Amino acid sequence: MGQGEVKTETLLAEIAQDCTSCGECVRPCAFLQQHGTPAVIATQGDADDNLHKAFGCSLCGLCDAVCPEVLSPSALFLAMRQQATTRGLVDLKPYQPWLTYEKLGSHPLFRRDLIPAGCSTVFFPGCSLPGTRPDAVRGLYRLLQKQDATIGLVLDCCAKISHDLGLVDRFEGIFGTLSRRLQKNGITRILTACPGCSKILRKHGSAFEVTSVYEVLLDGQGSGVKGQKTEALDVNLAPCPLTLDPAVVVIHDPCPARFDYAQQQAVRTLATAAGYSIEEIPSHGAVTRCCGQGGMVEGCVPGTVKKESRLIAAESGGRLLISACGACCETLAPTTPTAHIADLLTGTGSFTTQPVSSLKRWLNRLHLKFARLV
Ligand code: SF4
Ligand code: SF4
CATH class of the missing domain: 1.10.1060.10 (Alpha-helical ferredoxin)
Known part of the structure; x- marks a missing residue:
């Protein structure tokens, strides 16, 4: 056995x-x-x-x-x-779009390692944010660089799709390659923007200390001075230009971060610092709901995304919804006004009501691959 x-x-x-x-x-x-x-x-x-x-x-x-x-x-x-x-019981055809997305995301064409001299910490924005909000990725990286010029940037995929589909060998292949490469480059600390990446890296990347970029930007610990809090960073906390009511927002905690209290609090503190007043919806914190994308259930139960995202939209009741997950933002945007916390932090305000097309996502990622970032 x-x-x-x-x-x-x-x-x-x-x-x-x-x-x-x-x-x-x-x-x-x-x-x-x-x-x-x-x-x-x-x-x-x-x-x-x-x-x-x-x-x-x-x-x-x-x-x-x-x-x-x-x-x-x-x-x-x-x-x-x-x-x-x-046991070979699963027909992977319905999941092919996700698997192709993952495969391309870790392909050398889209991968990037920007490792400055003396670097032991890298920013790892994941797949969704670079595909949908490349300006926010650049903005976050610049903020981190202001804290510490040795912080690097790695564009790659954590292989959560294979992990969640139960494809153990495939996951270990993709994740193992990433992990070994980072270790070879002397990386010991990873700053994440995606709660899904955080969960995977914490579960499988025991060689790394993993912290969300939101916590680091909040308390200045990106400087490498661990355990010593500094004043909040002078980030450009710009109000999202398309909010319906600029004073009141709700927070959607992504389900991979349901037990990540530090990240949840950082997002709330940053939103408050940006001038927003937060009203909590019933599904928040540890009892938050999945936006409908989790586990690629849509592949075998069509209609899941629509049904689940509407439940969250009903709770937000037309108030601007802020999340720290690029994929949740894309899923929820068509049902409720949505912004990513990175939009507020970087002033990019790339508020969307429609998901970014697949082609545009790849073009955005290609742009980040070759763009001058610092
Ligand atoms: S049915 Fe009750 S005891 Fe069983 S897993 Fe659910 S919550 Fe826990
Ligand atoms: S979908 Fe239901 S059974 Fe599955 S993890 Fe979420 S609450 Fe648990």
């Missing part, structure tokens, strides 16, 4: 035994409403058709946050996905 099978079997047994089917996690989750409580799913074991169900779970972790027994059903569903792909 392989390691993956043992892990799945262990998690199935644990959830089957410890989940009391109290229903707390079922109430907010369409996937569990369809298939039953985690205990109901776990007791059906590792039969092929049961494993396959896990592709309807976005891996958003809301069940983990609300479970009174402190269980992690999302870990079980990820293991079930891994087991299903290992």
